[in-house]
Amino acid sequence: MEPKKSEKANLENKKSMFIQVGLIVALLVCLGAMEWTSGQKKDSAFAGMTEEAIEEEQIPVTEETPPEEMPPPEVTVTDLFEIVEDDVVIDNEVKFEDDETSEDKVVEIYAPVLQAEEEEVEEEIFVIVEDMPKFRGGDINKFREWVQKRVRYPELAAENGIQGRVFITFVVETNGNVSNVTISRSVDQLLDEAAKEAVMASPKWEPGMQRGRPVRVRYSIPIIFQLQ
Numbered sequence: 139m140e141p142k143k144s145e146k147a148n149l150e151n152k153k154s155m156f157i158q159v160g161l162i163v164a165l166l167v168c169l170g171a172m173e174w175t176s177g178q179k180k181d182s183a184f185a186g187m188t189e190e191a192i193e194e195e196q197i198p199v200t201e202e203t204p205p206e207e208m209p210p211p212e213v214t215v216t217d218l219f220e221i222v223e224d225d226v227v228i229d230n231e232v233k234f235e236d237d238e239t240s241e242d243k244v245v246e247i248y249a250p251v252l253q254a255e256e257e258e259v260e261e262e263i264f265v266i267v268e269d270m271p272k273f274r275g276g277d278i279n280k281f282r283e284w285v286q287k288r289v290r291y292p293e294l295a296a297e298n299g300i301q302g303r304v305f306i307t308f309v310v311e312t313n314g315n316v317s318n319v320t321i322s323r324s325v326d327q328l329l330d331e332a333a334k335e336a337v338m339a340s341p342k343w344e345p346g347m348q349r350g351r352p353v354r355v356r357y358s359i360p361i362i363f364q365l366q
Contacts, residue, residue, distance in 0.1 A: 263309060263354045269347035271310040271355050273340075281340065282359045289336040289361060292328040296365060300326045303360045304333040312352035314342035322358055333361040 273281040295301075302325030309318040319337050321330045346355040 261312070261354055263356050264346065264348060265356055267346040267348040267353055267355055271314075271346040272344040278357055278359065281343075281357075282361075285333075285336045285340075285359070285361055288339065289363075290332055291363060292332055295326060295328040295332075295363070299365065300329060301363050301365050302326070302329060303362050304329050305358060305360050306333050306337050307356065307358045308337055310343045310345060310355045310357065312345050312354060314345050316340045316343070318356075325363070329363045332363070336361070 270277065273284070292300075303323075304321065304325050305323035307318070307320050307322045308316050311317055316337065319334055321334065324330050345352040347353065
């Protein structure tokens with residue numbers, strides 16, 4: 139028969155265990171309290187820092203006032219043009235004839251032919267031709283005699299004793315007129331003008347002929363001015 143242990147003896151044996159459990163619980167409570175208080179402090183510290191940081195970051199914004207826009211200058215346009223009412227109605231419709239056209243139809247286009255302007259070519263002047271010009275039925279000597287009788291001696295030249303032989307060149311045209319009267323050898327201006335005036339007063343000649351057609355012929359004759 140096993141001896142029975144009393145309840146007091148069992149409690150004594152479990153006393154140390156209860157003490158250990160109590161210490162553990164107390165430590166856990168202390169640790170929990172410490173963690174909770176440190177968390178409170180950290181949150182309050184961070185909260186303070188964020189509020190200060192936010193307050194420092196708040197920079198006052200200054201609104202810039204835009205410059206006042208000056209109104210554009212008034213431009214006065216003068217009425218330079220007069221508006222004219224035009225009652226003419228322009229018909230913009232293009233009317234086509236109802237002609238039947240086909241690819242085989244030939245359209246004739248007439249281009250205007252530009253005629254070249256005939257350039258005036260100066261006819262050749264001859265000195266000797268088949269039939270020389272005739273003055274009143276005679277030759278150049280008869281014309282020279284006519285000029286000598288007709289020429290007028292300038293009084294001023296006569297008073298100053300001016301005399302000599304003036305050579306005159308001229309052309310008998312195809313119509314018989316005398317042209318291109320020039321002084322080929324001069325003596326004095328007074329005598330030159332007198333000789334030239336006498337030749338230019340010549341009547342018509344019979345034109346010279348070359349191969350059956352009239353041509354221009356040049357002559358040169360002397361006119362003598364001699365005091366008696």
